[in-house]
Amino acid sequence: MWLNSEGEQWTSLTKIESSLCYLLTVRVIRARNIHQADVLSQTDCYVSVWLPTASNDKFQTKTIKNCKDPVWNETFYFRIQSQVKNVLELALYDKDVITQDDHLFTVYFDIAKLSLGEEVFMHFKCDSQRQEELEVGFALDNISGPPETIITNGVLVSRKICCLEVQVVEKKKKKEKKSLSMQGSYEGTQDIMLGSDLVFSSSSPAKFHYARYKQPTLDVTLPGKKRPPSLCSRVYDTGSPNVELHSIPSGENMILAEDKGFDLYAKAEDCLCSSPDHLDVRLGFDLCMQEQDFLCKRWNYVAPALKKVLQLQQDLLNHETPVVAIMTTGGGMRSLTALYGSLRGLKKLGVLDCATYLTGLSGTTWTMSNLYRDADWSQKDLDKQISEARKHMTKCKINSLSLEYVKYYKKQLCQRKREGRRTTFIDLWGLVLESLLHDGKDNHRLSDQQRAIDHGQNPLPIYTAVNVKNNYSTLDFKEWVEFTPYEVGLQKYGVFVRTEDFGSEFFMGRLMKKVPESRICFLEGMWSSLFSFNVLYIWNLSHSSEDFWHRWTRDQIDNIEEEPLLPLKPHELQTRLFTPPGPLGNTLRSALTDRLCISQEHNFLKGFHIHNDYLDNTHFCRWKDTVLDTFPNQLTQSDEFLSLVDTGFFINTSIMPLLKPERKVDVILHLNYSAGSQIQPLDQTCKYCSEQGILFPRVDLSEEDRKKLKECYLFDGAETPGAPILLFFPLINDTFQKYKAPGQKRSESEMEDGKVDLYGCCSPYSTYSIQYTEKAYDRLVQLSEYNILNNEDLIMQALRTAVARKRQIKK
Known part of the structure; x- marks a missing residue:
């Protein structure tokens, strides 16, 4: 146990348990009425028996030739861990000599349904119309030997x-x-x-x-x-x-x-495994000790800054100080440029020192990684950083494709391959970004940014990505991944690794092979992987829905009847039947879901098992949103590599790390730099949070506002107790056309400077534009800065409301 920044006692949910192992007996008895898979004969059936939590081998029965009612009567034995979610896969195949064996169906049976010491014979009704049936006997018994010591956080299990x-x-x-x-x-x-x-x-x-x-x-x-x-x-x-x-x-x-x-x-x-301290990953859903320490130090900057900007008479106590976060969206060079202007505006208002977190994705991660090279960037004016970025934004980019650079790219990619990494086109994209945004090789690494937050002098940066799977659309499978200078992790599973260890090889939570930490340009390439799109993503952009294609891209999974009906137990999964698609379905699914290119890193969840009670874990359920969440054998811990893409391929937002209850964020400044609809990412976030049961303020915009947006909207979340206050800043050009600064009208000669074409067909600010003119760059920085400064009153109102709520909660 330890104390958090508010003096409250926090307890790690990670624990050590002595857990019994059981002997599982599986007797594959027979099948009935199996439909004819071959043209000229009955099926030649065999059953594959696989329990990946107990053995990596797939066992199989003998093949019964030319028979629709095969009888096997073969028995298999497995030693299972009682605290692990054990789902047995029984797959029926038709043996073919020339072609690949036909996969007829797979039954998923949760061993948690069985009672210790009892034998049961199950009849799985695989097809009610054809009366197909698979008969299997099960028995679960104690096994000799001492219990096994496991380490678990309630979702993942690390075994001896x-x-x-x-x-x-x-x-x-x-x-x-x-x-x-x-x-x-x-x-x-x-x-x-x-x-x-x-x-x-x-x-x-x-x-x-x-x-x-x-x-x-x-x-x-x-x-x-x-x-x-x-x-x-x-x-x-x-x-x-x-x-x-x-x-x-x-x-x-x-x-x-x-x-x-x-x-x-x-x-x-x-191998040493007597406590969580002996693991090289952190299993837990709380904030790491370094972030908790940062929060204490950051309060020394935030509390005086809030007192100053709100003109308070007394110092703010710890419990009265709201957690303020700046959240950004992606948008290529447009978001890189606009974020500089927004931050300079917040700096001039004194609000930048009030912020505890700064989150980004895609193009804004380029700005953030540039800023955090300077250990005291937020304590200075940003003119120097803006000027440096201007130099690179306006320079000729053709040099990035010169022979000299191509040789450099090849050398760097070869080096990564020698280190044991799986290199992809995304790594090349990261090197191109390095040449576009810097002079020469950039040796900066994400863990180096600890120097910029070790005294709490700057907001804590959080970079975001999503983990995806082959053969699934992003709508069907995505998992949030967060990167800080301290650690990288997936909150859904409650597993994190030190930032300097990300990309190294792990097994069951132990570091097996240390790989040098990537230079940050490779992370920037992954955070902004423009090349990870697929056909479904393009369809979604144009039609706002992937539903039309779901019949072709989703697995055919059905709950099936079983006899006898076993007593309902906690934590058990329903018995389900998977029917594989035909050749045409497989081809179409692959064409729709395959991504052009994807960033792959060694999976630090490798080897872990899923806990038997994982679906009752409140932390897992908060982020449970994929079609595979009830198929524990197919979740991320079973993959060799993480497949990471730009968060914008799901929702163009970096807000999810801020909605972790452990971070207790009170105010979010939502800086939107999206192309097209400015309100769409916010609407998508609201819908997602509503479906997930995550506290989020209701966004209530009139039709008139949606047609003509203002520069800032305040959603105080009063109707949703516990939700953060949201300040929404769409990137628009409204009063800036007539005002060069708040209250200062433009002269006739200055009116041209207010004409900033953000999203027109001839706009210089396309998401895919990599070079701006000096005039275009300066105007976008000035516009985004102005939109912050012109809404000082709403920002102060949000901060005052947050302070008042903190005081009221304490009372």
Whole structure:
């Protein structure tokens, strides 16, 4: 426990538990009335049995040829962790000799439905019209051995992992390269050289890190020889095991297999995992200690600034000081330029020092990363930074495609590949951005920005992206990812890594391979990945809805009947049937959902399991908004890489990190720089928050206002207790046409300076424009600054209301 900035006691939800393992028995009995998949004969059926939380192997029954009522009567055994959400996948296939096996359907069955010590025979009604049915028997029993120690935050589970050192000693003393593989381990496959001496050193043995109780299988491949049986930890299987890997005594050398030509030795060591402190990721939904410390330091700047701008007689106490955030939207170079003007306006009003957070996406992240190179940027006027940005915005960009730069790009991409990264076109885009916005190589990294907030002297910057999945539209699957100088994480799962470790390789929460932190230009490329669009996104832009295509791009999932009806239990999922699409459906779905290019980083959730009660976790449910949230086997922890894109591919907003209840944001200055409709991102945010149950003020704009927007709107959230106050600044050119400053009319000779064409067909401020004239740049900075200064009264009203509410809440 620790105290937050308001003196309240906070408790980490992460805990250590001793959790029992059970023995699950699955008996695949028979199927009935299976429809004919082949033209000339009945189906040749077999069933694939997969429980990814217990084993990485997919087991399968024998094939019953030319039969619509196949009988298998085959039994499989799994050691399962009781606190993990175990969903068994039973897939029925038609065996084909020439073509790929036909996938008929898959049944998803939640093991949480079963009662300990009871045997049950289930009849899954897969097709009521054809009366297709799959019959399976289940039993759940206690298993010998001590309980397993797990670490969990209520959504993710980290299990005990071991390091297995394996060495093959060939008796013929012939040195050759041999291959060992362990599915489900971090390493996967290792090549070793056979030697004549048994020496366990850091270099000679092959090492595998694996979850001790997840039935790992060790396979040995010796060239020119018949592959020996797998060495596995299955309790039982249709093929008997040689040894149970989880039973190998820790720290002792032992022989796993003996052969005429070689001996196989192993030594297992438990990896340290006695507390969350031993993990290299942070499991928890609260703010990290560094951010909590920052909030305390930032208060020393915010409280005096609020007292000054509001002309208060007394100092503000901690509990009376509202949390103010500046939120921006994307818009390429237009948003980069306009944000400079908005911030200069806020600086002149004294409001910039009142802000605790500054969030961005796409083009505004370019501005933010430039500003935070200066450790004291918000304590100075911004003229120098604006002038520097002007130089790069107006320079000729053709040099970025010169031979010299192309060679530099290739060298940098090769270096990233050597570091172990998966490079994509988005990395090249980041390097191009570097050349567009800087002189030469920029060695700045996101973690370097800690220097700009270590005393609380500037608002805390938060950059945003969304994690997506192949074969799914952004509407169907997206997960918010936030980046700060301290850490990177997904609030939905409550998992974060240190910023300097983002991009490194993790397994079950442990750092396995450290990769150098990316230079910030590569993050900027990912935060503004203009090239991650797909056909559905383009359709959505033109028709405002993807609904027309959902029948082609969504999985066909149906809840199915089962007999007998088992007693309803907490946390259980319904039994469902997945029917795969045909070749035409697959082709169309791929054409609609495949993205042109995507940024991929090593997944720091890799290896984690989903907790059995995850759907009852309030933090997960707040951000639960994807079609896969009730399919735990397919969530992000099962992916090798995170697939990250510009947040604008869902909603052009960076507001979501500010709506975390833990940040307690009271006032949000919504600076909108979108192209097209200025109100659309705000409307989309309101709709999303309403659907998710997230507190957000009601946006009530008249039709007249929507047709002709004003420079600023105040939504105080009075009708939604607990919601932040929202100040909405659309990027429009209204009174600026006649006024060069608040209360100062333009002369006839100055009227031309007020003509800023923001969104016309001949506008210089297109989202895809990469070069401005000096006049265009200056006018956009002046306009965005003016729109802030001209609405000082509304800003002060919002701040006064926030202070009054804080005082009232305390009373």
